[in-house]
Amino acid sequence: MMMQGTSPLPLLISLAALLGSPVVQAGEFVPVTAAQSKALGIVVQSAKPPGQALAAGLPASIEIPNGQQRVIAAPLAGIVESLETSPGMVVRKGQVLARLASPQALELQRDRIQADAQAALARQTLQRDEQLFREGLIAESRLQASRANATQAVAQATERRQESSLAQHSGGHTLSLTAPIAGTVLEQQVTVGQRVEQAAPLYRIARLDPLVVDIQVPLAIAARVRVGAPIRIPSTGAAGEVIAVGRAVDPASQSVRVRGTINRGADSLRPGQATAADLVLPEGPRSTTDSQVPASAVLHHRDKSWIFVTAREGDATGYRALPVTVGGRVGDAALVSGLPAEAQVVTSGVAALKANWLGIGKE
Template identity: 30%
Template sequence: MTFFRQIPLVTCALLLAGCGAAQPPATEPEPLPVEVVAANPQGDAGAISAVGRIAHQREMTLAFRVAGTLARLDADIGDRVGRGQALAALDARDLVARVAQAEGDVRRSERAAARYAVLSESGAVARARYDDERTALDQARAALRAAAFDRDSAQLRAPAAGVVLERIAQAGETVSPGQAVLRIADTASPLLVRLPVPEGQLVRVRSGAAARLTAGDRIVTGTVSRIGAQVDARTGTAEVEIRLSDARGLVSGMTGTVEIDAPAAGGAGIAAIPAEAVLEAKGSQAALFLLDRQTQRARRRIVRFVGFTGDEALVAGLPAGAQVITSGAGFAADGQRVRVTGGVR
């Protein structure tokens, strides 16, 4: 009985073995189509070029701190002005009236305080009532000072000797507090060039580096005097300031091309690759895929991330002759077979 019970088990085992032998071997997925580019190495030195705007180091936009109708505007574009010179004025009749009312309130409070001082000394009124009148007098005097300050603010004066660059408002206009009326330059401050530098190139700029401005047919030398500490999130650039060696013949508002002598970011080994090749960028590291030409497979690699410049990313740590996967990199896995359909083969 035992022999017959074991026969079905042996038969099943043979059948299963036969089924396993009949299964075809697993096949590797089709190669992923990708495009590659050769990393573009950056030289150890070069020049950063950008269009800059010439301006005085100190240029100021003037506005009234109180609202009103612009009654007088005595300055125009190109006018030379002295420090403290009156440039514009508002119709201040309502402000003058407020001062007069505040002066009357002060006089009335002074009389009341004096009267209650006598009554308090004689005991006719409580000391607390006299203290209340003294507080009211202090408040009236503070209101007078505020009204006088507003009246004086109806005059717009030059904060420094200089030249009028722009006349923004016109007499007869009603202006709001802080609304620009005039823009002037302090001519005692030097003319500079300010230019936007992409964040990827900013690490190459050094304070004191030599620079050249080409404006029209003039070439003026200069040096980097200031490097912006913050990158504009909208433009991806930071402002760099160039102090010129000879600004004769140049005026505020002119533009020109500036070249700054600068070493490659971080020294040798920096390469420019299409920004789309960077899969992840966090801090000073970035991940990308390289093409292994011998095996035709994608190899994930971590490199040092320098920054973006236009449509390119600057990275360091790529081997010589590296071919970077661009299109298709987002679908690749480390070690996956790939098929190059475009770019460098």
């Protein structure tokens, strides 16, 4: 017998002694009575069947769909005369966000008026030349030149009106910049009195419902994810569905990017927020589909993975160590294959069973 004073594993010796059963040398069955199971703190639970497989606790981040974001920029160089909103405020479409004083606005107004006048004059000239041509008083070449001049003048006037519209200019030297969509102000990038150049960003606004979630899914799990699969954010109760499964794999983490839409409870989330997401996996063939068990149930021995399940041999009750294949970790759970249907898996007290199974503390 090993001397107590020299044993490196006194705790496991006492556990094996408490079990009071012979070491299993030729099999995987460990006989344990109900009283011994309670004393050792052994806890069991059912492995989840394929239809209930859940990839839980996956790292995720919340983002805004690209189509729901807008940047409000200065159409012309000028001075910020006033700012009518601030970050966090909700704005409606067409609401004035800022006013910009710009000398270029007067130039824009002048050019538009001149272009309109030239277009009107060109139309009058064309009408007169058409009448003279019908009377045979001018050559056709002159009429064609008048038509070309009128077309060019109209195009220039249209261009000047579009420039004025894009600059949101309604007259004078002040530009009133309005919200192109209804949403929430996310950023304010200027202050009152600041001089800005043309195209300088002033505000960023976005519609925050729905939102999107980017989930990092282990490669072994990503193969089972399908578009339309339910997504849950346990920390807030928000929910949605998968809209895309990435094709590229992150070399460092060996994970795949899965993108989903959060269309229920999006108001409980914030863009840029790091969170954890759950994916409901589709049912597959029961002979090959992984079962989900707590990661604490899996033990390693001789380059294999094992799980203890409840078992009986004759009149003896206890647990049997079954070899399994681990398909991946998802949060605090593991997906494994090799378990019988509706297996009762040991999730606590695994170390005690392993000690008895391997004969720790015996000669």
